[in-house]
Amino acid sequence: MPFDSLHTQSLADLDRLVLGKRIRHLRTQAGLTLGQLGDRVGVVASQLSLIENGRREPKLSLLQGISRELKVEPAELLRREAPDPRSALEIELERAQSSPGYLRLGLPHVRTPRTLGDEALKSLVGLHRELARRSRAAAASSEEARRANTEIRLQMRARDNYIQDIELVASDLMRRIGHGPGAVTHREVSMLAELLGFTLFFVDELPSNTRSITDLENGRIYLPPASIPGGHGLRSLALQAMAHRVLGHEEPSSYAEFLEQRMQINYFASACLIPEARAAEFLQQAKRNRNLAIEDFRDAFGVTHEAAAHRFSNIATRHLDLQVHHYRADGAGALVRGYENDGLPFPSDSSGSIEGQVLCHKWGGRSAFNRKNRTNEFYQFTDTPEGTFWTSVQTGDAEQGPFAIACGVRFNDAKWFRGTEKSGRMRSTCPDEDCCRRPNDDLLDRWRGKAWPSARMHQHVLSPLPTGTFPGVDDAEMYEFLAQHAPKEPGTATN
Structure with missing residues (x-):
């Protein structure tokens, strides 16, 4: 990204942790100490250290000087990827230790100097991942899910069940594929997928608890060969799968976010159809x-x-x-x-x-x-x-x-x-019990104490709420499915 474009973009929008790691990585590659680079760009080493640790926001002029002294293009500093696997782990640990859940524990903040070995760093990150997973699972109780669902319903009522941003995106995409009067066809859904960089594949053996699977690496959306019972038509399923990409969704971090994303993809599919x-x-x-x-x-x-x-x-x-x-x-x-x-x-x-x-x-x-x-x-x-x-x-x-x-x-x-x-x-006078839920006096007198029903047990009563990043989906089953269906590299043996 050229620096000119940053004049209209706040540096606060940049990921300061990633930026700092990239500067440190490139400075080390150039063989410069903090003091040496600081002297060349006109700042003290301690200030440059704060920037490399993601604790201070650099000015545009300073970033320009750093890129010039490190002999790299400005875009190289501003890339959003960690510069190496070690830095990626350090960034993940720093973010985990900044989460509200960890801060509430009152535990020390572990720094990541080079003297901290890679195995120890991997262990710490792994522990934080498991802590986050267990926290998500605990939060995804049926009570929490119902509360989150109620909050979404109330939010939609406040906006009259209308989401303008999704309407505009859907309208633009349908215009771009040339949709005219009448129902949206399966062919038009396939055209939209191609526009977004996807190809639709219909398979018989989708993993359990999945309605579709999107292979982001190979641009494939796997769908069942026929509609799922309950009215989920193939057009709608395909559009919902595309919606995650169109709406910029990331992996949900909570059950509430999962429900919010489900609501949005359903809305997008409906706005297209x-x-x-x-x-x-x-x-x-x-x-x-x-x-x-x-x-x-x-x-x-x-x-x-x-x-x-x-x-x-x-x-x-x-x-x-x-x-x-x-x-x-x-x-x-x-x-x-x-x-x-x-x-x-x-x-x-x-x-x-x-x-x-x-x-x-x-x-x-x-x-x-x-x-x-x-x-x-x-x-x-x-x-x-x-x-x-x-x-x-x-x-x-x-x-x-x-x-x-x-x-x-x-x-x-x-x-x-x-x-x-x-x-x-x-x-109807409900919730008044006399409306429809209390038998009349004649029936009570005739049958009270003389009947004993065998109640039908609803299966969901004792079922736990599905867990996982995508609740209910078996990750192992899904990844095995993707491995079997992904296009083979040239020269790769097939089973």
């Missing part, structure tokens, strides 16, 4: 005709009903001036996920988490299952303590069992949607 400008135009026309319908939105862009409902919630407030809700519930009425900025009173626990909470029997996401014919949309007005809401519900069956996808608005905004004239009406 249903581009903002065309989606807004389609929905605005439907609103003018008082004919908004999630099923029409779904069919126009060739996505799943859940993807359409979720994407509708991204766009509705910003482009339609509508506050909305949507959620997915299983056949037992438990919430799988949900979003609202219209005040729909989701049930929640003491931490504010809604996942796993049981919906009122009188909400549309549950009463929709009471129909004999579930092939059509179900529409319902529901009176709640927070007001009246209108909801459109689509039910379906998946490998895990039946589910419902609900999307709706407050009473006054229902006029923009198709189906209001067919809507039934229910009254």
